[in-house]
Amino acid sequence: MRGDSVKELLQSLHTxxxxxxxxxxxxxCAQALGLGGITISVGRELVWFSDATSKRLEDLQFVLGQGPGLLLDDESSVREVPDLEQALAQRWPQYATEATLLGIAALFVWPVHIGAVEVGTMTGYRRTPGLLGERQSANGWLVAEALAEYVLNHWPATVGDREGDGLPGGVGLHRAEVHQATGMLSARLRIPLPEALDRLRAQTYISRLSLTDTAHAVLRRELLWETGGDTD
Structure with a gap:
């Protein structure tokens, strides 16, 4: 599969x-685009990633609430951050600092559309600075469009309170445990869900654990917060 062209990879996507x-x-696909890795997110859900670094970058955006994949100014163009170090004192100081510690030099974000509606993003990273070439940008759009259709057709079915497999090849929802941990914190601390999520995100950043590991610690009751004297 490695070494295939973008066209060949898109033809094999359904497999x-x-x-x-x-x-x-x-x-x-990231290699064919000249990138180190890619992620695809729909709404607040991470549904696809190529490697641990790309997943970490996407989680950083979720935890910090800042980064190039949030609130795209123009849904019809690629957001390019060709030199991440220059962004340190600009729009995303915390995110840029964390990303550069991972060895990331440049980031590129393609909007993911279903019809005319932007539903998510495809983010790619590179360890060398510089803009995308015209062909890279165009091929990235082809990949983003193909993935939008694939994700729409393979979104997991919901069975009761658990995620089902949906169609064969159904995409995974990689923040399911995060949502479960948020609900547990909300019930335990008797606080609204948004506040519980903020606490989970803050703990992730402070502990330097991954978002998933922090959620697992909450679900296993290894990580507890003060409840103001209340008990379970």
């Missing part, structure tokens, strides 16, 4: 039947 195959496909 990605499980999580491992989707990651291998995304890694090959």
């Amino acid at each position: 990605t039947a499980n999580e491992e195959e989707r990651r291998l496909w995304a890694a090959a």
Whole structure:
């Protein structure tokens, strides 16, 4: 799969039947685009990523509430951050600092559309600074459009309170545990869900754990907050 062209990879997209195959496909696609890795997010859900670094970058945006994939100014163009160090004192100081510590030099964000509506983003990173080439940008749009259709057709079905598999090859919702942990914190501390999520995000940043690991610690009751004298 590695070494395939973007056109060849798009033709094989429908054959990605499980999580491992989707990651291998995304890694090959990133390579074909001249990128180190890519992620795809729909709303607040991370649904696809090529490698641990790309997942970490997407989680940083979620935890910090800042980054190039949030609140795109123009839904019809690629947001390019060709030199991340220059963004340190500008729009995303915390995010840029954390990303540069991971060795990231440049970031690129394509809006993901279903019809005329922007539903998410495809974000790619590179470890060398510089703008995208015209062909890279155009190929990125092709990938983003194909992934939008794939995600729409393979969104997991909901069975009761749990996520089902949906159609074969259904995409994974990688923040399901985060939502569960948020609900547990909300009930335990008797606070609104947004405040519970803010506490979870803050703990993730302070502890330097991944967002998923922090959520797991809450669900396993290894990480507890003061309840103001209340008990379970």
